[in-house]
Amino acid sequence: MRLMMPAAVAEFVRRYGVVMSASIVLTCAVWVLVIVVLPQILMVDYSFRPSLPPSRQGGPEDVYTLKNYVTLFSNPINLAIFFKTIWSSALVTAVALAVCYPIAYYLAQVASGRRAALLVLGLIVPYWVNEILRAFAWFLMMARNGLFNTVLTEAGLIAEPITFLGTIPAVLVGMVYAYVLFMVFPIYSSLESLDRNQVEAARDLGAGWWRIHWRIAIPHAKPGIAVGCIMTFMLAAGSYAVPAILGGPQSRWFTEVIYAQFFEGLNWNQGAAYAFILLVLCILFILAMMRLFRVGLTEIAR
Amino acid sequence: MTSSAVIRIFVGLYLTVFFAYLFLPLFFMVGAAFNDSRFPSVLPWQGGTLKWFGELFADPMLGESLVNSLIIGLGVVALSVPIGLAAALLLTRFQSRARTLLYGVMVSPVLTPGVILGISTLVFWRRFDVAGGILLTVLAQTSFIASYCMLMFMARLQRFDPALEEAALDLGASHLQAFRRIVIPFLMPAILSAAFIAFLQSFENYNTTLFVYGSDRPLTVYLASKVRIGLTPAVNALAVIFILLTVAGAIAYELLRRRERARSALARAHARLATAGDDRGSPTPAAAEPARA
Numbered sequence: 001m002r003l004m005m006p007a008a009v010a011e012f013v014r015r016y017g018v019v020m021s022a023s024i025v026l027t028c029a030v031w032v033l034v035i036v037v038l039p040q041i042l043m044v045d046y047s048f049r050p051s052l053p054p055s056r057q058g059g060p061e062d063v064y065t066l067k068n069y070v071t072l073f074s075n076p077i078n079l080a081i082f083f084k085t086i087w088s089s090a091l092v093t094a095v096a097l098a099v100c101y102p103i104a105y106y107l108a109q110v111a112s113g114r115r116a117a118l119l120v121l122g123l124i125v126p127y128w129v130n131e132i133l134r135a136f137a138w139f140l141m142m143a144r145n146g147l148f149n150t151v152l153t154e155a156g157l158i159a160e161p162i163t164f165l166g167t168i169p170a171v172l173v174g175m176v177y178a179y180v181l182f183m184v185f186p187i188y189s190s191l192e193s194l195d196r197n198q199v200e201a202a203r204d205l206g207a208g209w210w211r212i213h214w215r216i217a218i219p220h221a222k223p224g225i226a227v228g229c230i231m232t233f234m235l236a237a238g239s240y241a242v243p244a245i246l247g248g249p250q251s252r253w254f255t256e257v258i259y260a261q262f263f264e265g266l267n268w269n270q271g272a273a274y275a276f277i278l279l280v281l282c283i284l285f286i287l288a289m290m291r292l293f294r295v296g297l298t299e300i301a302r
Numbered sequence: 303m304t305s306s307a308v309i310r311i312f313v314g315l316y317l318t319v320f321f322a323y324l325f326l327p328l329f330f331m332v333g334a335a336f337n338d339s340r341f342p343s344v345l346p347w348q349g350g351t352l353k354w355f356g357e358l359f360a361d362p363m364l365g366e367s368l369v370n371s372l373i374i375g376l377g378v379v380a381l382s383v384p385i386g387l388a389a390a391l392l393l394t395r396f397q398s399r400a401r402t403l404l405y406g407v408m409v410s411p412v413l414t415p416g417v418i419l420g421i422s423t424l425v426f427w428r429r430f431d432v433a434g435g436i437l438l439t440v441l442a443q444t445s446f447i448a449s450y451c452m453l454m455f456m457a458r459l460q461r462f463d464p465a466l467e468e469a470a471l472d473l474g475a476s477h478l479q480a481f482r483r484i485v486i487p488f489l490m491p492a493i494l495s496a497a498f499i500a501f502l503q504s505f506e507n508y509n510t511t512l513f514v515y516g517s518d519r520p521l522t523v524y525l526a527s528k529v530r531i532g533l534t535p536a537v538n539a540l541a542v543i544f545i546l547l548t549v550a551g552a553i554a555y556e557l558l559r560r561r562e563r564a565r566s567a568l569a570r571a572h573a574r575l576a577t578a579g580d581d582r583g584s585p586t587p588a589a590a591e592p593a594r595a
Contacts, residue, residue, distance in 0.1 A: 238415025
């Protein structure tokens with residue numbers, strides 16, 4: 001393999017010339033190192049150091065410590081928020097998958113021509129509406145004198161307005177709404193490549209609709225399902241706007257705890273440790289999905 | 303009633319409910335911007351008005367944050383498009399084992415929560431005494447937007463015939479000439495869409511920006527602060543403007559993309575007709591794919 005490297009380099013240089021090859025490599029190196037990798041490494045480094053005033057940084061007290069990580073486990077409130085963020089994000093992902101699979105299947109396999117194109121355009125438009133606005137739209141409906149309470153009171157179903165905002169279900173509803181399209185598109189594009197004749201053949205051979213999905217469509221959609229779940233989980237666990245707008249003190253999200261460490265507690269080292277924990281959580285989720293659906297990284301990021 | 307009719311009704315119902323779920327909250331939000339009621343709601347309707355737009359435009363912070371967003375967006379485009387292009391060229395033309403690792407690193411920002419990209423950028427640049435602001439926002443956003451651009455270029459490069467470039471080089475073109483006259487024109491549609499998507503992504507971004515904007519508030523941060531502090535229909539007016547801008551952009555982009563697709567399909571069809579004589583009976587139409595117009 002050691003011989004392959006120079007050959008690959010020589011081939012690359014032969015194609016683009018020395019100057020262009022060098023600038024391509026340099027551009028990539030600056031991006032990968034200065035913008036992506038080194039900041040991450042420094043964040044991790046930061047998370048293992050104590051929070052010190054600038055004058056004492058680099059001094060004898062500035063040694064590696066696990067203190068910032070231990071804090072999470074010794075602080076029952078933050079720990080509870082962390083676990084709540086995990087299961088809530090998993091729940092959002094599961095609901096989004098259940099809601100989206102039929103839509104994606106319909107668009108890719110059943111609808112045809114103009115109708116499918118129009119429906120896909122109908123998905124693209126809300127997809128580009130900002131996350132803050134999607135949460136705000138639900139805020140207005142769930143507010144004390146918002147749409148839901150107005151309608152329910154007018155209909156005589158309730159005497160007193162219901163408090164929706166600030167509860168965990170409100171945050172979850174808002175998240176499913178905000179991230180549902182990140183689930184539709186990957187599944188749709190993976191099902192698009194499924195040959196309709198294959199489904200037809202299965203039907204002719206007597207397979208019921210359940211069997212067609214279980215044995216043909218879902219296995220074919222695996223990479224799309226994996227990508228959809230990864231994106232939805234990552235967006236939900238890393239969401240700040242939705243819990244900030246629809247939530248309250250009872251439904252604090254882990255990202256809000258991280259934000260508070262940076263801009264309220266001014267303990268950046270602690271914040272960096274929490275951020276790294278969140279990152280590890282997302283990496284573990286990606287690995288779990290790759291294993292569960294048996295897909296590789298190249299299939300995921302397409 | 304046959305079972306297929308039942309299924310059809312059920313599917314129709316499901317689609318209706320799903321699209322109502324997607325659009326109704328947005329319609330209510332937009333409608334409330336035009337309702338003459340102090341609480342932003344469509345019910346009860348108290349008459350149409352445009353005064354909330356007036357209230358919105360009276361706020362000098364609006365123009366300021368819009369300008370910041372535009373500067374940041376242009377900066378992100380200026381960095382992400384060349385970076386994405388360089389990375390795509392490296393990954394498609396550099397055949398080596400290191401490629402898989404490199405690819406993993408280069409797509410990782412797409413799979414990383416936005417808040418973490420913001421935090422790591424903030425922490426990193428503090429070491430060099432660079433505080434939050436437009437510069438850091440551009441860098442933090444570029445970290446993942448460049449990945450999106452890279453993926454778009456890679457998709458287009460997959461359909462590129464390297465023999466064209468070889469031919470140009472064999473015929474005596476310099477490397478730069480071959481690149482400028484062969485590769486760039488082929489990639490032009492992808493360059494335009496990448497620039498467009500990069501700008502839109504930057505304009506819409508909140509999670510990453512939240513940690514690095516310093517005191518240069520972009521529009522999303524301004525919007526979020528208005529949502530959280532001042533509950534007035536002026537926020538809905540801003541929402542209307544935001545939605546109009548992005549939806550117009552998204553539709554324009556989608557139409558351009560479709561026209562481009564139709565054009566290349568047409569070119570393929572022409573080439574197929576031209577070569578129909580010698581490959582009649584070929585089972586795969588792709589076999590007649592032309593020297594990609």
